[in-house]
Amino acid sequence: MKNLTIPEEEYMLPGHTACLGCGATLAMRYALKALGKNTIITIPACCWAVIPGVYPSRALEVPLLYTAFEVTGAAVSGIREALSAKGIEDVNVVGFAGDGGTADIGIQSLSGAVERGEDIFYIMYDNEAYMNTGIQRSSSTPKGAWTTTTQVGKIRDWKKEKKKNMVEIMAAHGIPYTATASIAFPEDFIKKLEKGKKIKGPKFYQVFSTCPTGWLVSPNKSVEVARLAVESKIFPLYEVENGVYNITYMPKKEVKVKDYFALQGRFRHLTEDEIREIQNDVDEAWRILVEKEKWSKSLMKVQ
DSSP, X not given: OOOOSSOOOOOBOSOOOOOTTOHHHHHHHHHHHHHOSSEEEEEOSSGGGTTTOSTTOOSBSSOEEEOOTTOHHHHHHHHHHHHHHTTOOOXXXXXXXXXXXXXXXXXXXXXXXXXXXXXXXXEEEEOSSBTTTTSBOOTTSOTTOOBTTBOOSTTOOOOOSOOOOHHHHHHHTTOSEEEEEETTOHHHHHHHHHHHTTOOSOEEEEEEOOOHHHHTOOGGGHHHHHHHHHHTTSSOOEEEETTEEEEOOOOSSXXXXXXXXXXXXXXXXXXXXXXXXXXXXXXXXXXXXXXXHHHHHHHHHHO
């Protein structure tokens, strides 16, 4: 039997309070396997604010600081500066927040932290809505999705706007490393985190994390749905290192957007024409990503 390259050590304990099939728990579990014991995590208001349990219970074997919804970027900055003042530079300082607390409410403090060049990890577990507070839409909710604030009725008021691209926003800050990852591809995620441990400065990760409760998905299909998101190119796996794009997984088979949508209740209202429109958006976004990879790598050769 082939040995996997996933560390055996566990820093997330059983007995947490997450929903069945929660992708965010896998995101944390894999992150800690890569980062190890020498890690401090700060978490804002989000699903993960309740998943570890209520004091004195805990599901994590690393120090954890809870903070306000909008200040994860400021919190990781403060932890890093406090450690540096004591001459401690070998601790992994991690902000771990959802898409609402990152792409919306927390984007200001995150932008400030990465602009200052703080030596931090920031992991956005992307379950594509405010799941902890009632499945409200965020700017990371994909086009076409039902949420409790984009409900489907006579006027078909599902989300019309495209998903905000946080990796591109972080890359535009000129940080040394930013990447996408998925709970369905743990080795890719762990490899990217291990690369980040060797890089000085801010590192940003957007981790696709299925939410069966909010996506109306069977809990036992959580990882399968995440894999289909990558295979259909809705959520490509890539990294941007010092401005150079690198696609880390090329889909091996033809998977259409409708195949990904089929397992989720949040898209069941879409017509064939609407699905075709979203498919065109996905195809164009993939074409642009491939061109960015070619262009950035060719530019590096010229330099």
